[in-house]
Amino acid sequence: MTSVHYGELLKRLGVDIDAETLQLALTHRSYAHEHPGTPHNERLEFLGDSVLGLAVTHELYVRFPEETEGSLAKRRAAVVSERSLARIARALGVGEHIRLGHGEELNRGAEKDSILSDTMEALFGATFMVCGPEVARDLVLRFTADLLDDAYVLGAGRDWKTEIQELAAAQGAGEIRYEVTATGPAHAREYESSILIGGEVRGVGIGSAKKQAERAAAEQAYHRMAEPTRAAGA
Incomplete structure (x- = not known):
């Protein structure tokens, strides 16, 4: 992957992350497994999950002042769901940039909701580490704000x-x-x-x-x- 490709993705994301951190965010554990010593994105994913949850929770609290805790929780679950995050990742073209192991590539890993959503969380985590909490929050809301009252998306949070x-x-x-x-x-x-x-x-x-x-x-x-x-x- 070249810096040109990084530039294209960063332009879509609208943030400025250094190439090394961005590459880490895009490295799946299957790639690291086949390349011993290469770090993968699960720690950034762990961080990004919290960044995402806090940003969406605060936005829901402010946007829907009359809704109950239960209703807000359902909306949050829908917006931060695997399906919703994968949908965002596909719109950004994230899949083509993910570093995958050979076996996962053969299994079309870059098209899997689970891998796309995990990578999206890693990108939120990378933004938090490099650009700070405010920029990370803005990034999350830029791509999730329209989903907060999207009927299709809200259906994902229902059992x-x-x-x-x-x-x-x-x-x-x-x-x-x-x-x-x-x-x-x-x-x-x-x-x-x-x-x-x-x-x-x-x-x-x-x-x-x-x-x-x-x-x-x-x-x-x-x-x-x-x-x-x-x-x-x-």
């Missing part, structure tokens, strides 16, 4: 499997069961989950992990079952 269980019980819809199938090679497995409620398929979800597919199916089922209830009460 759909619990919510559909509660809704099905309230409606007397019957027992819930998930059926999951997997396709594709081991390094690029895709899962499809169907949720059956009372023996009827109420939702289908797809994901790169079994739990992700089940959550997607539960979310679809929840919306399908909750909408008639809302319409009747309108």
